Amino acid sequence: MKLYNIKDHNEQVSFAQAIKQGLGRQQGLFFPLDLPAFASSEIDALLDLDLVTRSARILSAYIGDELPLDVIHKRVKAAFEFPAPVARVSGDISVLELFHGPTLAFKDFGGRFMAQMLTEVAKGQPVTILTATSGDTGAAVAHAFYGLDNVRVVILYPRGKISPLQEKLFCTLGGNIHTVAVEGDFDACQSLVKQAFDDEELKHELGLNSANSINISRLLAQICYYFEAVAQLSQEQRNQLVVSVPSGNFGDLTAGLLAKSLGLPIKRFIAATNANDTVPRFLADGKWLPNATVATLSNAMDVSQPNNWPRVEELFRRKNWRLDTLAYGCVNDKTTRDTMRELAGLGYISEPHAAIAYRLLRDQLQPGEFGLFLGTAHPAKFKETVDEVLGQSLPLPKELALRAGLPLLSSRLPAEFAPLRELLLALPK
Numbered sequence: 001m002k003l004y005n006i007k008d009h010n011e012q013v014s015f016a017q018a019i020k021q022g023l024g025r026q027q028g029l030f031f032p033l034d035l036p037a038f039a040s041s042e043i044d045a046l047l048d049l050d051l052v053t054r055s056a057r058i059l060s061a062y063i064g065d066e067l068p069l070d071v072i073h074k075r076v077k078a079a080f081e082f083p084a085p086v087a088r089v090s091g092d093i094s095v096l097e098l099f100h101g102p103t104l105a106f107k108d109f110g111g112r113f114m115a116q117m118l119t120e121v122a123k124g125q126p127v128t129i130l131t132a133t134s135g136d137t138g139a140a141v142a143h144a145f146y147g148l149d150n151v152r153v154v155i156l157y158p159r160g161k162i163s164p165l166q167e168k169l170f171c172t173l174g175g176n177i178h179t180v181a182v183e184g185d186f187d188a189c190q191s192l193v194k195q196a197f198d199d200e201e202l203k204h205e206l207g208l209n210s211a212n213s214i215n216i217s218r219l220l221a222q223i224c225y226y227f228e229a230v231a232q233l234s235q236e237q238r239n240q241l242v243v244s245v246p247s248g249n250f251g252d253l254t255a256g257l258l259a260k261s262l263g264l265p266i267k268r269f270i271a272a273t274n275a276n277d278t279v280p281r282f283l284a285d286g287k288w289l290p291n292a293t294v295a296t297l298s299n300a301m302d303v304s305q306p307n308n309w310p311r312v313e314e315l316f317r318r319k320n321w322r323l324d325t326l327a328y329g330c331v332n333d334k335t336t337r338d339t340m341r342e343l344a345g346l347g348y349i350s351e352p353h354a355a356i357a358y359r360l361l362r363d364q365l366q367p368g369e370f371g372l373f374l375g376t377a378h379p380a381k382f383k384e385t386v387d388e389v390l391g392q393s394l395p396l397p398k399e400l401a402l403r404a405g406l407p408l409l410s411s412r413l414p415a416e417f418a419p420l421r422e423l424l425l426a427l428p429k
């Protein structure tokens with residue numbers, strides 16, 4: 001698979017390089033040079049397969065020139081160890097539940113596949129993943145790399161500034177996962193990570209990699225669950241399908257559009273945001289005018305400069321699709337609360353991110369169409385909000401309940417580079 005840098009088409013890399021490098025020159029995103037597509041008979045055959053077999057074939061359409069199908073199959077099997085069920089919400093709307101993985105959010109799919117691919121292309125060379133987190137990403141990365149050979153993971157987080165349950169989720173693993181509580185805020189953690197990547201000696205010595213969210217391997221993994229959703233629908237539903245995607249950095253929507261570009265029948269997408277509505281405003285009037293980010297109930301979508309948006313535009317350009325065929329909308333916190341109650345009334349307990357996607361779907365769905373929205377996180381991950389809005393107490397799922405009783409294994413460091421450098425060099429090999 002060849003990829004080019006969206007900002008400089010002369011910079012071309014292989015899939016293996018793109019995984020290791022993350023970003024191209026001038027912080028440009030990598031994008032596939034060839035856009036594979038299946039015939040509709042091939043799509044039908046794919047939809048008859050199980051999740052792992054089908055996903056390996058889909059991924060092979062992109063990366064089959066670099067990795068044989070059996071290797072891809074083995075890696076996908078290790079990454080996608082949990083289901084992605086479609087659940088009925090109302091007569092013409094269902095939800096794709098992407099939160100049955102170890103950290104209860106869709107990021108487990110991309111994170112775990114990236115971990116598998118990084119270890120595959122590193123070919124036994126030791127890799128050290130160094131990353132800063134304000135909560136959720138750290139958990140997904142930690143669980144994704146936990147127990148893999150030749151990989152060490154170091155996660156920095158601001159001490160006392162993430163929720164106690166979030167901390168339990170990734171700071172109780174041990175093994176090859178090293179967590180560091182920094183005496184500072186998230187920006188201080190990010191700045192330490194940057195200093196480490198600027199330190200050539202350290203970078204070389206440890207084989208540093210950031211495993212961050214713009215890595216192309218994540219997007220490829222996420223394509224697979226759109227196929228898994230359609231596979232669970234009836235023929236009638238498949239023919240009139242509208243998909244609503246709760247969006248922050250727009251990775252999930254990019255993956256959905258790539259699934260459509262492969263030939264998956266999806267009539268229309270809805271780009272759903274919270275009050276951080278840079279994209280809906282852009283789609284309405286063609287002006288890109290990010291505002292300051294505001295805090296909302298759906299905090300994983302509190303992004304005003306979505307870093308995957310250039311990939312969305314690039315795909316529309318390459319496919320000659322018109323940007324005005326992309327539906328959109330934004331939902332404020334009050335409507336989000338009302339919608340969570342409406343969903344509970346339908347017998348479906350949800351959380352703020354998915355509720356936003358549902359709201360726009362139910363508002364925009366036309367007669368005869370079938371709607372699907374993405375359930376991006378388990379409601380228990382947003383227990384405080386869900387309990388408050390619905391006036392009830394959600395039980396903790398077993399993944400969280402189990403971890404809640406374990407001791408924290410984090411080291412503590414001041415927000416200074418020298419002690420971090422020392423810690424990194426002293427890690428067990």
Ligand SMILES: *Cc1c(COP(=O)(O)O)cnc(C)c1O
Pocket residue numbers: 105106107136246247248249250251252253300301353376377
């Ligand atoms: C990350 C996240 C999103 C946003 O996904 P993007 O790919 O960044 O658009 C939505 N919901 C939840 C729960 C998330 O964790």
